[in-house]
Amino acid sequence: MGEPESGRTLTQRSECEHDEDRLDVAIRGGTVYVGSRFVETDVGIRGNRIERVGRIESAREEIDASGCFVIPGLVNVHTHTPMTLLRGLADGFPVRRWFRKEIQPVEERMTAEDVYNGARLAIAEMLLSGTTAFGEMYFEEEAILRAVAESGIRARVGYGMSNEEKTREESEAQFGQAKRFVTHVRDAFTPRVTPMITPHATYTCDDWFLKRAAEVANTLDCPIHIHLSESKEDALDTIERHGIRPVEHLDRVGFWDANAYVAHAVHLDPSEIEILAEEDVGVAHCPGANMKLRSGFCPVSELREAGVSVSLATDGPASNNSLDMLEEMKLATLLSRCRLGTVDVESRTILDMATRVGADILDVEAGRIEPGFRADIAILDGEVSSLVPVNDPVSNIVYSANREAVRTVLVGGDILVSERELVPFDEDEVYDAARKSSQRIADGRELA
Structure with a gap:
């Protein structure tokens, strides 16, 4: 599988060492973009890679993607x-x-x-x-x-x-x-x-x-x-x-x-x-x-x-x-x-x-939802107004999907957006710091 991409170790991810065959993450019930078409299936992740596309029995962490489109990031x-x-x-x-x-x-x-x-x-x-x-x-x-x-x-x-x-x-x-x-x-x-x-x-x-x-x-x-x-x-x-x-x-x-x-x-x-x-x-x-x-x-x-x-x-x-x-x-x-x-x-x-x-x-082993590729995945809520009804999932996503549809985002198996909330950063702090920098630059002021 290669070296870990993030700071999490296998020990931190695992609750019990004897259950080595259990997947780390299962994305269940979604309509998944596999190859060049959408199919209803599950996606299983071990470490930072996709291990299985198909029915998943169990995993340490589960993401319910019912009513959602699951696409490569x-x-x-x-x-x-x-x-x-x-x-x-x-x-x-x-x-x-x-x-x-x-x-x-x-x-x-x-x-x-x-x-x-x-x-x-x-x-x-x-x-x-x-x-x-x-x-x-x-x-x-x-x-x-x-x-x-x-x-x-x-x-x-x-x-x-x-x-x-x-x-x-x-x-x-x-x-x-x-x-x-x-x-x-x-x-x-x-x-x-x-x-x-x-x-x-x-x-x-x-x-x-x-x-x-x-x-x-x-x-x-x-x-x-x-x-x-x-x-x-x-x-x-x-x-x-x-x-x-x-x-x-x-x-x-x-x-x-x-x-x-x-x-x-x-x-x-x-x-x-x-x-x-x-x-x-x-x-x-x-x-x-x-x-x-x-x-x-x-x-x-x-x-x-x-x-x-x-x-x-x-x-x-x-x-x-x-x-x-x-x-x-x-x-x-x-x-x-x-x-x-x-x-x-x-x-x-x-x-x-x-x-x-x-x-x-970019020479990244991602961009596909297939076994062996990095688990870089975006889950779009198919129930938002811009994606209803679904006559053609690809057409909906390309022509009418927008940010409000993005519910969950994973990079290398790590959840970085959960229920439309950013995990790594405090959004308010990020926005406030950017406003202050932008204003200072526009005014031409030096740092205090």
Whole structure:
């Protein structure tokens, strides 16, 4: 089974040592998403993994899921959690103006404690809306790691970097810091928290830096993640500077030699899609943020038809402004129907993008309710008004489920949301701390 993911030991979980064959948790009576369909069955958990899908005789702890839908936990593969503190700022600007002129100056006032408070708020929002794992790209990474570890959520946390306005010596120093970060995460945290390297974008990292980032990622056997072609400006800048498009440029500098996945991938041409498929590069589709920032439409159908793994993400809560993956599934499905001349992306495919594909891109043994996979599970109350009646469970969940339906959430077999209440954090304290940090940042005040 592997090492425990949480602080609970087998002894703490077990009431009697002689009853070793008894499962730890049984989820009973639910309508369970198994493979690509819903079936009425039970789910049995031992340790941090699903052991059985079928009738369960007994377990130390039982969860009654009668009248509920039991689905794999949702996976948000690309976000910037501390940006909850900036939610609603600079509304209405296109992406490059939004980032450069409105957001970056405010971010410069954020302290490590602010980052921690923002990350906790984001994690609370994600857990309460059924997300069990996420991919993170930001700065003050230690503060984010602290929030992740306290919460029990699963995360791949990136070391954020760029060499914009930096000397070669300052840029090289970042790679030493990145190596220490990756080693620290692997040594100090459970397998529930894993590292990656996250150079920001092609317009904030030069050729040497991008190549070096890929080399370091390979040396560390660590994934690498980057923003790609989020706006037309991103693509045009690369063409102007290098005479080729962004995907081709990253190919030329050796970026795809690393285990890479990208965010957005909005402005692509057919040759770029072909390269992403050949290099096995995953894509994080962020429909809400792309629409809000007027970035354009990711060619999801074309990417999938070429064999590219396309997952789903919210992007940061300053550019979306929500971290609710249930909402993101609806946006992704509707958006696919607005792109004339393309093949619709079916709601069942969107559900898989938000679970199985996302887990695969983050290299997590989850995203499926099958024996052997991590017990990352969301239980949705099928009796809430938005899910009644049930003509098609997948359609209901993708188009009409919302946070009010999320009743229970498990990560690695640990219950982190119980009866719609957050277990790891005091919600009122989290919200109060985030409000104070946000107000201080907006006012430009120093810490007292």
